[in-house]
Amino acid sequence: MDEQAFRNVAVSGTIAEAKRPMLVMTTRYDYMMAHLPDYKAMIRYRLYAYVSFIVGAALVLAVPIAGVAALFLGAYFYQMHKLQRSKTVENKRTVMIGH
Amino acid sequence: MNGKNGLKEVAARVKTDGVAPAAPKTDMTKQHYMFVPLEANRTMGDGAPIHSLDVTTRADVIKAWIADDTPREGTLGAVYTYFFYSWVALAATLLTYGINLYVAAVFAYITGFCWSQVLLSYAWSAEWFKGKALVHTV
Numbered sequence: 001m002d003e004q005a006f007r008n009v010a011v012s013g014t015i016a017e018a019k020r021p022m023l024v025m026t027t028r029y030d031y032m033m034a035h036l037p038d039y040k041a042m043i044r045y046r047l048y049a050y051v052s053f054i055v056g057a058a059l060v061l062a063v064p065i066a067g068v069a070a071l072f073l074g075a076y077f078y079q080m081h082k083l084q085r086s087k088t089v090e091n092k093r094t095v096m097i098g099h
Numbered sequence: 100m101n102g103k104n105g106l107k108e109v110a111a112r113v114k115t116d117g118v119a120p121a122a123p124k125t126d127m128t129k130q131h132y133m134f135v136p137l138e139a140n141r142t143m144g145d146g147a148p149i150h151s152l153d154v155t156t157r158a159d160v161i162k163a164w165i166a167d168d169t170p171r172e173g174t175l176g177a178v179y180t181y182f183f184y185s186w187v188a189l190a191a192t193l194l195t196y197g198i199n200l201y202v203a204a205v206f207a208y209i210t211g212f213c214w215s216q217v218l219l220s221y222a223w224s225a226e227w228f229k230g231k232a233l234v235h236t237v
Binding site: 028029030089092094 | 152156158160230236
C-alpha cells in the first residue's frame with residue numbers, strides 16, 4: 001500500500017466524557033410509567049398549594065402564627081408544583097416514537 | 100481548551116492496536132425493534148407526509164398520554180377518569196336500589212359501561228404500549 005498517499009490520515013475518534021448513553025431505547029409503557037409519578041406529584045403539590053394558600057388567607061388575621069405558617073407552606077408547595085411541571089408537561093427533552 | 104482533552108489516556112492504545120475491539124455481542128431477540136422507512140414517498144389521507152418516526156418532546160408525550168383525561172380518548176388519563184365514574188355510578192346504584200329499581204338499573208348500566216371503558220382504555224394505552232418502541236434522550 002502506498003502509505004504516502006495516506007500520510008494525512010490518522011486513527012481518530014470522538015471521545016465522550018459522559019459515561020451514560022445519549023439515547024436510550026425503551027418502550028412507550030416504561031417511559032410513561034417512569035414519568036407518571038412526577039405527574040401525580042405535580043397534581044398533589046398543586047392541591048397542597050391551593051389548600052395552604054386558602055388556609056393561610058383564612059387564618060392570617062385570626063391566628064397569625066398558623067396563618068403565616070400556612071402561607072409559607074403554600075409558597076413551598078407552589079415552588080414544588082412548578083418543579084414538577086418543569087419535569088413533565090413543560091419538559092422539552094426529545095422523544096422519538098416509533099411504530 | 101487545547102482540543103485534545105482525553106487523548107493522553109488513549110494515546111498508548113491507539114499506537115499499539117489501532118484495530119477497534121470487537122463489539123460486545125448482544126442478544127438481538129431481546130431488543131425492541133423499530134420500523135423506520137428511509138424515505139417517505141406516500142402521504143396520509145389529509146395530504147400530510149408519513150412520518151413513521153415521530154420526533155416530539157416529553158411535554159407533548161405526557162400531555163397526549165397522561166394529562167389528557169378526556170373520556171373516550173382512550174388514554175391513561177381516561178383510565179383514571181372512567182375509574183372514578185364507575186365507582187360513583189356503583190355507589191349511585193346501591194343508593195337507589197331500595198328506592199327505585201329502574202333508576203338503579205340505569206346506574207348499573209352506567210357502571211358497566213364505565214368499567215368497560217376502563218378496561219378498553221388500559222388495554223390500548225398501557226398494555227399495547229408495552230411492545231411499542233420509544234427512544235428518548237437522557
